[in-house]
Amino acid sequence: MTLPVINPFPGTSSSAFDAVDTWVFDLDNTLYPAHHDLWFQIDARMKGYISDLLGIPPDDAFRIQKDYYRRYGTSLRGLMIEHGVEPDAFLAHVHDVDLSGLDASPRLAAAIEALPGAKIVYTNGSERHARNVLEKLGIDAHFAAVHDIVAAEFHPKPTEEAYLRFLRAHGVDPTRSAMFEDLARNLEVPHRLGMVTVLVVPPDETIAARETWEFEGREDAYVDHITEDLAGFLETVARTAPPPVNEPD
Structure with a gap:
């Protein structure tokens, strides 16, 4: 089953972005194409960690991992609540991944x-992982900050508390910001708070590539835009943005 991609700008205008002065991006499968194996590496390392921690077969560990991910927002949050897992060791383990297959993206850098x-x-991941990925993509210089799961005090997206913590921490006005995500459920709260929401999906993505529930919400009203091409989408937004207002001398 292939999911439809909505026209990036309903109608003919991108005016929904005219007031935006803060651009918020998820990391994994959003700022880099989902066909890269980074998330698969992270997923496998989480499964192995849980298997070793609980002394259970990998298949059982995987079921627990995904159950916690769905119920708690992240597998880590579930492990902390259910098993008292120390988060720093978990994050260091699961983000110890090979980035050699990730190439710099000058087009995305210019668009951002x-x-x-x-x-x-x-991101619901760690700052160290985020900065490693941003540097590999060649886009690290364009970001003012990274808000990770530690900064969120381990309250993950998609909870409202997590987003409110983020907004307070960085002084972001949600009515003047846009949120880019690869999971529709992570856009429901931002939309309710007033953010413009954009769902980033890879071309020709199929249900088989992910858990079926991860596709829920893609046709709901809290997803304002969907794009298969983040760089192209941002180029269009930047081209149609109103010119800056010059203050009088």
Whole structure:
């Protein structure tokens, strides 16, 4: 089953972005194409960690991992609540991945740079992992901050508390910001708070590539835009952005 991609801008205008002065991006499967194996590496390392921690077969560990992910927002949150797992060791283990297959993206770098205002990465992963990925992509210089799961005090997206912590921490006005995500459920709260929401999906993505529930919400009203091409989408936004207002002398 292949999911439809909505026109990036309903109608003919991108005016929904005119007031945006803060651009918030998820990391994994959003700022880099989902066909890269980074998430598969992280997924496998989580499964192995849980298997070793609980002394259970990998298949059983995988079921627990995904159950916690769905119920608690992250597998880590579930492990902390259910098993008292120490988060730093978990994050260091699961993000010890090979980035050699990830190439720099000059087009994406230029598109992000052209956006008016501040750019922030907001991830349920670790800051170290985020900065490693941003550097490999060649886009690290364009982000003012990384808000990770530690900064969120381990309250993950998609909870409202997590987003409110993020907004307070960085002084973000949700009515003047846009949120880019690869999971629709992570856009429901931002939309309710007033953010413009954009779902990033890979071309020709199929249900088989992910857990079926991860596709839920893609046709709901809290997803304002869907794109298969993040760089192209941002280029269009930047081209149609109103010119900056010059203050009088």
